[in-house]
Amino acid sequence: MSRIGKKAVSVPQGVQASVEGQTVTAKGPKGQLAVRLDDEVLVVLNDNEIKVDPRDNSKDARSKWGMSRTLVQNILTGVTSGFERRLEITGVGYRAQVQGQALNLALGYSHDVAYPIPEGIQIVCPRPTEIVITGIDKQKVGQVAAEIREYRAPEPYKGKGVKYAGEFIFRKEGKKK
Structure with missing residues (x-):
């Protein structure tokens, strides 16, 4: 029950x-x-x-x-009150900024990734390594956060990538000589 x-x-x-x-x-x-x-x-x-x-x-x-x-x-x-998801970016040279109706992400690729902001969602970057996603539809806010995280999910060796705020990344030990 x-x-x-x-x-x-x-x-x-x-x-x-x-x-x-x-x-x-x-x-x-x-x-x-x-x-x-x-x-x-x-x-x-x-x-x-x-x-x-x-x-x-x-x-x-x-x-x-x-x-x-x-x-x-x-x-x-x-x-x-609406819903909010926070993302953190970790990595040398990794950054995000909002330009018009797109979120530009520099994530270590040869080109910047331009993510179009969907209708009903607001994205703010208070710092270049922080993304705040807000909206009234909980499903849409979570989906946008997951799509942005998918561009560069955090890797377990150095922890570089886009992760949810407060998310624990299980770290692995690298090669030994």
Whole structure:
């Protein structure tokens, strides 16, 4: 049984939430988001709470119950405060900077990598070795961070590359003479 699914999601102050069939829509100070939930779960809006329940006691319905509740929580959090991912760049000459609608990355290749910034995402580089990705859609913020990290994932010998802030890179010992 889902333990997280049992909790009702409270709608924060200043957010308008509506449920139409299986679609939950939230409009807040940062923007508007909607999520379509699976038919195996039942969504109800009462007072200032959104309650998600499985339609029946099948294993499929119960497995989608907690995830559906988390998706609703994520859109409500997104329209109120948004989401943020931080990336750190390690390596001599490795740097990043935002130019217009593109993020230019110098990652040791013979050319700079130009990553086009998707709509709904803001990227800021407070330092040349730090990238801050913000947006209201948690999935999109995480996907952009993963795509940027993919250009030069951190290697285990010197730790050079793009990594998430706070990520631990397991280091290996090099060759011995």
